[in-house]
Amino acid sequence: MNAVFDHLGDYANGWFTTIQLAVLSFLFAMAIGLLIAAMRVSPFQPARVVGTAYVDVFRNSPLPVLTLLFWFGLPKLDIGISRFITAMIVLSLYTGAFLGETIRSGINSVAVGQSEAARSIGLTFTQNLRLVILPQALRTVVQPIGNIWIALVKNTAVASFIAVPELIYRTSQINTAESQPVPILIGAAVGYLLLTLPSGAVLSAIERRVAIKR
């Protein structure tokens, strides 16, 4: 057990990097998700095609492949970015595809009459989406978005593939020093639970507050 407690500082370092990576990636992914969802329900066909292609590419590519491909591929195009930023971009793009689909399903759950009414009073597509559809759509998909957030928190572990010093990378280093994989991995699992369990509680609270009383 000492193997774990002697390295609390290393765990903490990794844990904070994991939080930063998860939070920043989620913010960007949310922006991407809203954009993609809007494109996929847009009346403009090329936007729908691009949105669909984006989802097909990023939802169906394995995350480790994307991560290594970006890290080793971008320098070939003379794009020099740090390990952390590379991981953040990949996680945002990947998670954005899932968020896009989830938000779209929320949009589809809003009764058609809402949209017809918005159009009949002269709102444009963007106004309709922003003022009428999305406020209703997002409320219904709080839990699915929460699921994606929790998946994202754990997916940050792929950043260790490109040596970003997040929780899993630190865990392997601790393991190299101590050679006690079982307690050390349990320590890492606790680290993730400290992030994901409160997230679950917060999500339920949000869902209760924003629920549409029908």
Place this chain on the structure above:
Amino acid sequence: MRRARHLQVAVLAAVLTVSMAGCGKDKKNSGSGKKVSLKAGSTMEKLNKAGKVTVGVKFDQPGFGQKDPSSGKVAGFDVEIAKIIAGEMGIPEKSIEFVESVSANREPFITEGKVDMVVATYTINDKRKALISFAGPYYVAGQDIMVKKGNPKAIKAVADLNGKKVCSVEGSTSEKNVKAKAPQATVTLFKTYTECAEDLRNDKVDAVSTDNVILIGLIDKAKDDFELVGDKFTDEPYGIGVKKDDTDFRNFVNDVLEKIYKDGRWKKAYTDTVGKFVKEAPEPPAVVRY
């Protein structure tokens, strides 16, 4: 012109045929017919009488034992050493059967008699000595440093890694060795050395450090991109594995090694193979007769 070329080819072919015929005659003389004095009843004598020997080598290790997929021939330092030992037993090159021995099956191949000896980047250690016997060492490998071609960061020795970014593989002894010998180095860890090499190519790290034999394998694939520093900071003595307690055979191989250290054949075998990757002057290790 075309006719002239045809003629050249024909002449060349004729010359080759004649010279090869000559070789064949030589082989016969130096082969089983050659007077080699071998201890009666020993492994060497048995192999000499059989006129052939089976040697376990690596097929995938550039510089030591690597099979050329087109010609089917194995080449490398281990292969050269095996050829010399066979020659000393009066066995010609063409009667040597090279068998691929990956790391995990080297001991079983020897104990089950599938091979007569193993020359396959085979580190001498006590655990293995319990199962088989080692002649040699004939080479000392060790952890070394790989840098970009031209050594832009001027890394000459392990101490120069302090303050530099060094790549190694997670959980490896290489990682621990770097941290011990260059505590101020920033160590980046990947899952494989290929990934480390790619990071070096993209200037994300300044050096890659692990066993020189692995680095030689990486350099072999990208001779224009990487080079070896040539400062070994750990010792991995490579021996020749034979059946446990076959003391006659082990002594014989050790005698051969000491002989070729003196007469320059070891040096030639080295410079023709591993020496192509490493600039350092070849220095044969002292044979350990335990």
